[in-house]
Every structure is written in structure tokens, then in C-alpha cells.
Amino acid sequence: MSVTRTSTASPPGGRRGCSRLLLTLGAMIVCACVFFLLASSRLGRLHAAAAPRTRARLAAPREPAACARLLARSSEVMFMIVGGRGFHHLRVRVMLRTWARCVAHVLVFTDPSLNISDYFSPRRYVYLSAGDAWRRRPYLPMSHFDSLAKLIWGRGSPASNVSWFLLVSDRTFVNVAALLDVLPSLDPSDKGYYGQVANATHKEAFGFHDYVDLNTGVLLTATLLSKVVDPAHCKDQKGGGGTFDMFDAKLGNCVFFLNAFPRRLAGFMEGEPPPACDAPGALRGLITADGEAEIKRIVQREYFAVAPEDVAIHVMARETHLKQIVNDCEATWAKDIPKACVYYHSDKAAAAESYAVSRGKWAISGNVAPPSNGSAARQHRIAALHLPARPDSSGEHWTISHDKGLSWNTWLRCKMRAIFLWSVRAPWAELQGTAWYVYVDDDTYVLWAPLLELLRRHDAAASHYFGRPLQEEGFPIFVGGGAGIVLSRAAAMRIRAASALPECDPLHLKWVDRTHQGGDAWLGDCAEVAGVQVDMEYGFYPQPPVANLFHLFKDAVTFHGVEDHHAMYAALSANATGEAYDSRCVPVFIDHKYNCLPHFIIGGVPKAGTTSLYKYLMQHPDVLPAVDKELTFWGNFFTPKRRPGREEVMSEYLHKFPKIAPGDFKVTGEATPGYLYCSTCPTYILKYIPKVRFIFTLRNPVVRAYSEYLNKVVDKTVMRYLHKRIDNKMDKELSTFAPPFARLTDDVARTMESCLPNNTYSMMDEYSDEMEKNHCYVNPFVGEGRYARYLRVWLSVVPKRQVLLLNFDEWTGRAAETMQAVSAFLLLPAFAYRVEEAHNTHIARSVHVDLQGSTNASQIAAESVEGALSFATQCVLHEFFLPYAADLDVLFKEFDFPPMRWETGRKGEMHCPSTYRYWHHLKGEPMSVSRATG
Numbered sequence: 001m002s003v004t005r006t007s008t009a010s011p012p013g014g015r016r017g018c019s020r021l022l023l024t025l026g027a028m029i030v031c032a033c034v035f036f037l038l039a040s041s042r043l044g045r046l047h048a049a050a051a052p053r054t055r056a057r058l059a060a061p062r063e064p065a066a067c068a069r070l071l072a073r074s075s076e077v078m079f080m081i082v083g084g085r086g087f088h089h090l091r092v093r094v095m096l097r098t099w100a101r102c103v104a105h106v107l108v109f110t111d112p113s114l115n116i117s118d119y120f121s122p123r124r125y126v127y128l129s130a131g132d133a134w135r136r137r138p139y140l141p142m143s144h145f146d147s148l149a150k151l152i153w154g155r156g157s158p159a160s161n162v163s164w165f166l167l168v169s170d171r172t173f174v175n176v177a178a179l180l181d182v183l184p185s186l187d188p189s190d191k192g193y194y195g196q197v198a199n200a201t202h203k204e205a206f207g208f209h210d211y212v213d214l215n216t217g218v219l220l221t222a223t224l225l226s227k228v229v230d231p232a233h234c235k236d237q238k239g240g241g242g243t244f245d246m247f248d249a250k251l252g253n254c255v256f257f258l259n260a261f262p263r264r265l266a267g268f269m270e271g272e273p274p275p276a277c278d279a280p281g282a283l284r285g286l287i288t289a290d291g292e293a294e295i296k297r298i299v300q301r302e303y304f305a306v307a308p309e310d311v312a313i314h315v316m317a318r319e320t321h322l323k324q325i326v327n328d329c330e331a332t333w334a335k336d337i338p339k340a341c342v343y344y345h346s347d348k349a350a351a352a353e354s355y356a357v358s359r360g361k362w363a364i365s366g367n368v369a370p371p372s373n374g375s376a377a378r379q380h381r382i383a384a385l386h387l388p389a390r391p392d393s394s395g396e397h398w399t400i401s402h403d404k405g406l407s408w409n410t411w412l413r414c415k416m417r418a419i420f421l422w423s424v425r426a427p428w429a430e431l432q433g434t435a436w437y438v439y440v441d442d443d444t445y446v447l448w449a450p451l452l453e454l455l456r457r458h459d460a461a462a463s464h465y466f467g468r469p470l471q472e473e474g475f476p477i478f479v480g481g482g483a484g485i486v487l488s489r490a491a492a493m494r495i496r497a498a499s500a501l502p503e504c505d506p507l508h509l510k511w512v513d514r515t516h517q518g519g520d521a522w523l524g525d526c527a528e529v530a531g532v533q534v535d536m537e538y539g540f541y542p543q544p545p546v547a548n549l550f551h552l553f554k555d556a557v558t559f560h561g562v563e564d565h566h567a568m569y570a571a572l573s574a575n576a577t578g579e580a581y582d583s584r585c586v587p588v589f590i591d592h593k594y595n596c597l598p599h600f601i602i603g604g605v606p607k608a609g610t611t612s613l614y615k616y617l618m619q620h621p622d623v624l625p626a627v628d629k630e631l632t633f634w635g636n637f638f639t640p641k642r643r644p645g646r647e648e649v650m651s652e653y654l655h656k657f658p659k660i661a662p663g664d665f666k667v668t669g670e671a672t673p674g675y676l677y678c679s680t681c682p683t684y685i686l687k688y689i690p691k692v693r694f695i696f697t698l699r700n701p702v703v704r705a706y707s708e709y710l711n712k713v714v715d716k717t718v719m720r721y722l723h724k725r726i727d728n729k730m731d732k733e734l735s736t737f738a739p740p741f742a743r744l745t746d747d748v749a750r751t752m753e754s755c756l757p758n759n760t761y762s763m764m765d766e767y768s769d770e771m772e773k774n775h776c777y778v779n780p781f782v783g784e785g786r787y788a789r790y791l792r793v794w795l796s797v798v799p800k801r802q803v804l805l806l807n808f809d810e811w812t813g814r815a816a817e818t819m820q821a822v823s824a825f826l827l828l829p830a831f832a833y834r835v836e837e838a839h840n841t842h843i844a845r846s847v848h849v850d851l852q853g854s855t856n857a858s859q860i861a862a863e864s865v866e867g868a869l870s871f872a873t874q875c876v877l878h879e880f881f882l883p884y885a886a887d888l889d890v891l892f893k894e895f896d897f898p899p900m901r902w903e904t905g906r907k908g909e910m911h912c913p914s915t916y917r918y919w920h921h922l923k924g925e926p927m928s929v930s931r932a933t934g
């Protein structure tokens with residue numbers, strides 16, 4: 001990385017000018033060092049753009065007087081322009097000439113070919129982050145930010161004092177003065193994250209939290225950015241969910257796990273830059289005539305002339321159903337495209353058959369039949385390919401997949417190569433003038449008009465290669481095939497020239513460890529050999545819009561994974577804004593369909609009525625059960641630090657829920673009371689199910705402990721070692737022998753005598769040698785009742801609107817009423833639940849969702865567990881839980897939840913002694929155990 005200090009000319013003013021010059025030199029030396037360091041690292045190489053050649057060139061004319069004030073005022077803000085979306089060089093130049101002309105710090109993530117030296121000026125800094133890194137990772141992953149940190153906060157950096165960062169795309173127009181007016185009302189020492197919240201829910205929801213949209217500007221405090229750029233904080237989000245190019249979404253995820261949330265700020269608006277260039281406020285009058293002309297060209301999107309016949313779309317048709325594919329495409333998206341522009345590719349046998357079936361209506365490439373010259377033959381054009389035999393003959397489309405193994409990959413690579421070479425050798429006359437080569441799958445829907453519009457923003461004589469970039473850490477990116485691959489003529493010719501090289505042999509796997517090895521990867525590898533790099537463009541969607549919500553995909557050029565082209569055509573023609581769509585649904589594309597992610601999780605605590613809650617909810621007509629009540633997927637007592645990955649979530653967890661489409665108006669969820677004790681659960685659950693709602697029901701911890709003990713004794717599932725943990729592994733051994741509860745309580749009393757609440761640990765706490773040494777272990781029955789210790793992690797991570805806390809005693813007393821509140825929390829329509837039956841009682845166990853055992857709730861009261869607990873035992877436990885109850889009070893106060901208090905120290909008329917008998921150390925001490933962590 002290198003920083004180009006924009007000014008080497010001394011501003012007027014003697015010693016100040018000198019010291020400024022020295023500072024400049026210092027900064028340049030430091031930056032040269034940073035450059036050297038980064039150049040030697042594999043990731044995040046940022047090169048300087050063309051260095052200014054002469055000093056004279058640096059001394060650009062002084063800015064208009066109107067700039068001076070803005071320059072002075074804007075010194076605490078760094079404006080960061082993230083490139084892409086075609087016309088990049090132009091857009092950046094226009095920005096630097098217009099709104100960004102009068103800001104003190106502007107950083108451009110740009111193409112190395114962009115020479116912006118004309119915009120250097122003596123009174124501001126223009127930083128460039130360009131070169132290889134931008135080309136190879138144009139979507140700016142979090143790893144890029146790591147390098148950025150070194151640039152900004154490196155010693156001597158003139159930007160080290162900025163308090164605010166405004167990230168914008170190269171299509172954003174900033175009213176600098178208006179922004180500067182807003183800043184004084186915001187706190188720069190806060191983890192501020194401002195702008196307009198994007199709606200990604202319907203794009204690719206999986207793993208996205210609310211995030212601020214880059215196109216309308218992302219405003220961050222330096223306080224927050226300094227945390228974001230620290231790889232220790234955000235590296236988990238690098239590979240995150242969703243598309244690889246949704247940089248702003250990934251930033252949002254990272255920010256979320258730093259406990260900051262998007263805050264709406266007025267004035268961050270959507271829309272094109274004003275065509276008439278009469279930007280409001282301070283910008284007026286600053287736009288040059290040149291700038292104005294360029295903006296107009298951009299707005300009118302008519303830069304490069306592209307005639308429809310300059311574009312050739314190649315459909316990679318599957319071998320089966322070729323006729324249907326051709327007919328479907330021709331009746332839908334290809335309808336308005338000049339016929340000769342769409343070509344279908346299939347193997348020789350399928351092509352010959354289709355030719356015969358069409359009775360000569362379809363033209364077939366010369367290796368099957370001589371090209372027909374009848375006009376009807378121009379209807380559909382089928383290119384017959386010479387391909388190796390398919391690895392097997394079970395030709396269903398979805399079995400063709402890059403993860404099917406080497407033989408399939410090889411076949412797919414051969415197929416892509418055959419299609420590519422056929423297309424660029426231009427065997428048919430009309431192909432010879434191709435300026436743009438587009439390759440799509442047969443389940444890809446092409447939006448012809450937006451595609452043309454997009455291509456017009458690029459010069460076909462320059463090398464361009466875009467679509468939906470695919471990234472795997474450590475490998476070069478390439479354009480994924482499904483949503484379409486676009487090559488300019490120049491790029492295609494370069495790849496064609498390289499295709500004879502051994503590195504472009506489809507049998508030669510250059511990146512053996514890479515997951516994606518199919519046809520698109522072959523093209524990517526060969527493009528790399530040819531020096532053709534991936535450009536950043538948007539609008540290539542890997543799946544269709546959920547429920548036809550087209551208005552959320554305004555920039556769409558293609559949709560992949562479209563099963564029914566006719567339905568899509570009808571919806572688009574009707575200008576549909578969406579089928580009936582359940583707003584509770586967060587859709588994720590699985591098995592070629594949108595399915596709603598689970599909507600709720602009952603996360604705790606054991607023996608607090610979680611089974612009843614779950615089963616009551618299942619009565620609601622909108623709620624469908626998971627395969628069982630407790631999925632224990634995310635972690636529990638035994639796996640408090642589990643970290644499931646995306647693949648596991650997709651293949652294991654989500655399959656345990658019923659498939660619910662966004663138009664079904666149903667929700668689903670699960671109830672695993674052990675989640676409360678899993679410290680990684682909140683983070684990992686939210687990483688993959690960001691909008692899920694959590695319910696925790698808490699029970700008087702003394703009674704809860706005894707209830708769990710009784711149930712485990714009946715079930716013969718008591719832990720073998722209740723008084724200690726065996727080494728640092730969880731003790732999962734069960735015993736048919738259970739010590740009397742009073743003996744376990746004596747152990748607890750002994751622990752209290754020599755330990756402090758903070759140092760008391762149990763099965764689900766993180767193991768430490770010190771804990772072991774201190775003999776401060778308590779059995780899990782009481783250990784699980786130290787709620788605040790575990791709940792704190794949840795409340796810190798999960799947004800409050802997604803949490804419902806229930807008090808067992810209260811809600812079981814008013815179960816019908818509580819269920820209405822639960823319904824409202826889960827956004828379910830009102831429903832009259834039947835709550836007379838209590839589930840999973842110590843009298844009738846029925847924890848599984850398909851077991852019907854239940855007890856009349858009034859019978860539970862008569863045979864209460866509490867009644868069977870001796871007063872002496874109760875008082876020991878009462879004392880044990882006192883400090884933890886105080887801690888729970890503190891926690892609830894901090895997060896603004898009403899307190900939960902249980903009468904643990906009373907049995908009828910009898911009261912436990914009010915002073916500490918066992919917690920000797922706590923006598924006279926405040927009771928809160930204060931922020932203990934599990």
C-alpha cells in the first residue's frame with residue numbers, strides 16, 4: 001500500500017510551510033515503509049496509482065474560494081470512495097472534481113489505471129488504494145480493511161486524527177456541507193454507525209444483520225472503524241453469508257458483533273446524481289463544465305454504443321430437455337432479443353436429435369449438419385459440441401454440480417472450453433461482429449434491456465470480465481457461471497490466445513484445493529493466465545427474487561436458479577411488485593427454493609416449562625414444529641463453546657425444520673433450554689439466523705434445582721461425578737446411583753465456606769486449573785441456576801426487540817394471558833391457546849414433540865416439587881442463590897427488564913436466617929457478584 005500525499009508544494013507561510021513539508025516527507029517515508037511491508041504480504045496489497053511525474057503537475061490550480069471553508073471544516077472526516085459499477089474511472093474523476101474537490105481527506109479505492117494526479121492540490125490529501133488488491137478483490141472484503149488500518153493509523157499519517165469516515169460508492173453524490181452540519185450533533189467517541197439501513201432481507205438474508213447501505217453512504221466513527229479494521233474482531237465475518245460482493249452487508253455483520261447497530265440518519269437518500277448538476281448547497285457552482293458533461297453522460301448511460309447484435313448470449317443447455325429449454329427461453333426472456341444473438345450449446349447427440357425434432361427449424365452447427373440457409377433456420381441456433389462422454393448418464397440437471405467429483409468437473413471444464421472456443425471462433429457469420437460474449441446457464445433468466453444498459457457503460461475494446469465474482473480465501477477470484485459470465489471482445493480474444501497454453505488445459509487443475517472446479521473455474525483460470533482480471537459489477541443474482549419482489553432488485557441483470565421461465569416472464573410483464581409475502585419470513589435459498597429461516601428459539605432454562613411453551617405454541621395454526629422440541633444443535637451444557645459452520649447449518653440444522661415458503665404464512669422454531677449455557681450460541685445463532693426471536697423462561701433457582709434432580713433420578717440420567725469435573729472435559733457419564741439431594745446440598749454449603757460466588761463454577765463453565773485447584777465446583781443442578789452469569793452474554797449480543805423473558809411462577813399462574821403475549825412477541829395472529837395441560841411434569845414426562853403425555857396443571861400445584869423440599873435444604877440453597885439473584889437484578893436493571901424475584905427464603909410461615917452462614921467472605925460485602933462470566 002502506498003499513500004500519495006497530494007501536496008509537495010509548500011503553502012505560503014514560512015515556518016508553517018516548512019514544517020508541513022517536513023511532515024509530508026515524513027509521511028512519505030512512513031508510507032513507503034508501509035508499502036514495502038504490505039507488498040511483501042499476500043493479502044491486501046494496495047499499490048499507488050501512477051505517481052505524479054512532475055512537481056508542476058502537482059501544483060493544481062487553487063480551489064475556488066468557496067472551497068476554503070469546506071476544506072478547513074472537513075479535516076476531521078475521511079471520505080472513502082469504493083469503486084465499481086462501470087465507468088469507474090469517470091465516476092471517480094467526476095467526484096474528485098465536484099463534491100470531493102473541497103474535502104481535506106479523500107481515499108479512493110480504485111483501478112490502478114486511473115490517473116488522478118490532476119486532482120492533487122496543495123491543501124488536501126488524496127489517498128489511493130489501488131492496484132492488484134482492488135482488481136483481485138474488488139468487493140473489498142474485511143481483510144482489505146486490515147491494510148487500510150495501517151494506512152490510516154500508521155505513524156505520521158496525516159489522517160490519524162480524523163474522527164469520522166464516510167464510505168460511499170462511486171455513484172454517491174455527497175453534500176459535504178450538509179454532512180458537516182450534522183456531525184456536531186453526533187458523538188465521535190461512540191461506536192456510531194449511521195446512514196440508511198439497506199433491505200437485504202429479500203436478497204440474501206442468511207447471515208445478514210441490518211446494515212447501512214453503501215450507495216447512500218455509511219458514516220462511521222473512527223472509534224468504530226478502528227475496531228472494524230482489527231482482524232481479531234471481524235475476521236469471522238470475512239467469509240460470512242450471502243454474496244461475496246456485498247461488502248456493506250459484511251461490514252454490518254462485523255459491526256453487529258461489535259455491539260453497534262445501524263442508526264438511521266436523515267439525508268442519506270437514494271437516487272441518481274442530479275442530472276442537471278444543480279447539486280444543493282455548497283456544491284452549486286463548483287462543478288466544472290467538463291464534470292457536468294461527464295455526469296450527464298453517466299446519468300444518461302449512453303457512453304459506449306452497443307447495438308443489440310453486438311451481444312451474443314450463449315446458453316449452456318443441458319443435454320436432456322434441450323427442446324424445452326430452447327422453447328422456454330425463446331418464449332420468455334429471449335423473445336425480444338434478435339434471434340441470432342442467442343445460441344444454445346449442447347452435445348452433439350442432443351443437438352442432432354433436436355435438429356431432427358425441429359424438422360430443420362433449428363439451425364445446427366456445421367459439425368452436425370450443414371448450416372441451413374432457409375430463413376426459418378435462424379429461429380434457434382444450436383451449437384453442437386464435441387465433448388468427452390459424460391461421467392454418467394443419469395442426466396438430471398441438478399446432479400451436475402461442481403461438488404460431484406473430479407470426473408464431473410473435468411467434463412464441465414471441457415464443456416465450458418468447447419462453448420467458449422466455439423463462440424470466439426465465430427463459425428456463424430453474425431457471430432463475427434460480437435463485441436460482448438455472455439454465457440448463461442439454462443436456468444438463468446436474462447433481463448435484456450438492463451444488460452444492454454450495463455454493457456454500454458463499458459468499452460468492449462478494453463478487457464472486461466464480470467458477473468458474480470466467486471471468492472475462496474487464498475485463491476484468485478473468478479466469475480461464477482450460474483448468474484452469467486460477461487466477456488468483452490478484448491478479454492475474450494486474450495483468453496482465446498491463451499487457451500492453447502498447457503495451463504488452460506481443462507484437465508489441468510491449477511488450484512487443486514479449491515472447492516469450485518467446474519466450467520466457470522476453467523474460464524477463470526484461463527482468464528488469469530491471459531491476464532484478464534475480474535471487474536466489479538452488480539446485478540447478477542445467484543437466485544430468483546423471493547416471491548417476485550422485483551422492486552428490491554432494481555439493479556438486476558440476470559437471475560439464476562429460475563425454475564419456471566414462464567412464471568418469471570408473466571410476473572415481470574405484469575410489473576409485479578410481489579406475491580403475497582410473509583413479512584416474518586427471512587428467506588434463504590435452499591435446494592433451489594426459498595425457505596424461511598426458523599423464527600423463534602426457546603433458549604432456556606431447563607425445568608422452567610419450556611416443553612409446555614413449545615407445545616402450546618404448536619397449537620397455533622401458523623406454527624409448525626421442528627423434528628423435535630430440543631435440537632441441541634448450537635451447543636448446550638456439554639458443548640458450551642461450539643462453533644458450527646455455514647455448511648453444517650445448511651445441511652444439518654435447517655433440515656430439521658419444515659420447509660416453509662414465504663407465501664405459506666407459517667413459522668417454525670425449536671426449544672433447547674440448554675442453549676442458555678452455551679457462550680458461543682448467541683453469536684453463532686445470530687450469524688446464521690439474524691432475526692430469530694428468543695424466549696427465556698426462568699424459574700425460582702432453588703425449586704428448579706430440586707425439580708431437575710428429581711427428574712434426572714427418575715430418568716436415571718444423573719451425572720456420575722456431581723462434585724467435580726473430570727479433567728477439563730465435560731463429564732457425560734451417567735449413573736444409575738444418585739446421592740440424596742441433602743448430601744448434594746451439604747457439598748454446596750462446603751463450597752460456599754471456602755469460595756466466592758465469582759469463583760464458583762459448574763459443569764457448563766469454562767474450565768481453568770485455578771478453579772480445579774480451589775475446589776469451588778458445584779453440582780449442575782444448582783450451577784444452572786446462576787442465571788445472570790449466562791444471560792449476560794445473550795443480552796449483550798441479541799437486540800432487545802428479539803428477546804422475551806418470562807418468569808415461570810408468573811406465567812404458569814396466568815398461562816392463557818402469557819400465551820397472548822408470546823403470540824404478540826412472535827408476530828402471530830391472536831389465538832385461543834388451550835393451557836390446562838402441563839407438559840413434561842415430574843409426574844408425566846413428555847419432552848419430545850410427538851409424545852402426548854401431560855398432566856392437568858392444577859394437579860401439578862397439588863403435587864408440587866417445592867413442597868417435597870426440606871426447609872433446611874431450601875435455606876442452604878437460598879443462601880447460595882442470594883448473590884446470584886442480586887446479580888440478576890443488576891443485569892435486568894442494566895438492560896431495562898423488570899426484575900424477577902423469587903421467595904426462596906420462605907416456606908409457609910418459616911423464614912431462613914437472614915445473615916450469611918456459609919458465604920463467610922460475603923458478610924458485610926455487597927451481594928452482587930458483578931459481571932461474572934461463564
Ligand SMILES: Nc1ncnc2c1ncn2[C@@H]1O[C@H](COP(=O)(O)OS(=O)(=O)O)[C@@H](OP(=O)(O)O)[C@H]1O
Nearest residue numbers: 606607608609610611612707812838839840841842
Ligand atoms: N402449565 C404449567 N404449570 C405449572 N408447571 C408447569 C406447566 N407446564 C410445565 N410445568 C413444569 O415445568 C417443568 C418442565 O419444564 P421443561 O419442560 O422446561 O423441562 S425440560 O428442561 O425441558 O426437561 C415441570 O416441572 P416439574 O414438575 O417440577 O418437573 C413441569 O411440571
